[in-house]
Amino acid sequence: MSFIDIICKYSGSFCSNCYQYNNDALIVGQCGKCRENIFLYFDLQPDFYLGKIKNSRLILYKLPVCTPSHVCRPYFSDSYCLYPLTDFFNIYSNHFSKPQFDYKYETCFMDDINSSYTEIDITQITQIWHNEQLENKGLIITSPGNGLPLFYAGHNFKILSMRPMLRVTYESIPGLPIMKQVPCTVEINQHF
Numbered sequence: 001m002s003f004i005d006i007i008c009k010y011s012g013s014f015c016s017n018c019y020q021y022n023n024d025a026l027i028v029g030q031c032g033k034c035r036e037n038i039f040l041y042f043d044l045q046p047d048f049y050l051g052k053i054k055n056s057r058l059i060l061y062k063l064p065v066c067t068p069s070h071v072c073r074p075y076f077s078d079s080y081c082l083y084p085l086t087d088f089f090n091i092y093s094n095h096f097s098k099p100q101f102d103y104k105y106e107t108c109f110m111d112d113i114n115s116s117y118t119e120i121d122i123t124q125i126t127q128i129w130h131n132e133q134l135e136n137k138g139l140i141i142t143s144p145g146n147g148l149p150l151f152y153a154g155h156n157f158k159i160l161s162m163r164p165m166l167r168v169t170y171e172s173i174p175g176l177p178i179m180k181q182v183p184c185t186v187e188i189n190q191h192f
Helices: 121-131
Strands: 001-008 008-015 023-029 034-041 050-061 077-082 107-112 119-123 139-142 150-153 165-172
Touching: 008 023, 050 121, 050 150, 077 121, 107 119
Parallel strands: none
Antiparallel strands: 001 165, 008 034, 023 034, 023 150, 034 139, 050 119, 050 165, 077 107, 077 139
16 A cells, blocks of 8 residues: 655635635635635646555644634534535636535535544545546535634645645555666767
8 A cells, every 4th residue: 555645736715605715724614794615626647656546535734713812712513515526616606606516425524623633535536536537626615504614724824734635545556667677788889
């Protein structure tokens, strides 16, 4: 077994009923009058060394939630859902039509209030991207109802190790030589 960590290429949070866009801190849930959603894109190439995908986990690092008086409030446990997008992402999508995503691959998760990060198993989604059954147009995370907001580090967060990451565990393809040594004879002819 081998694994590869893929850092998020693009990310952002956007409001479902007004124009707001933020790519430093990703917000999901009800924040004031706005219901925030998160967009994530990972450049998962169908690389020749990737064999059968065994496991794939999305890892998002939480940011502390503070009021303007800098008094932090605790996180509350709530449920959220993740979907693969079937449309290309545009921050203005909600002004034209809601972003389309595939409900068949819905992945719901609960926030663990005692953890500083969220880990979501998206193996099925990664496998269908890798097998080219669905084009990779990114992921969307929403909160059903009025979920309390969660704040995560985005793709250009100043601390590199806190950026969203996709950890893919796969079977190595046996006998696939990347470089092969071949015996040969080299002759140098000097003509003056």
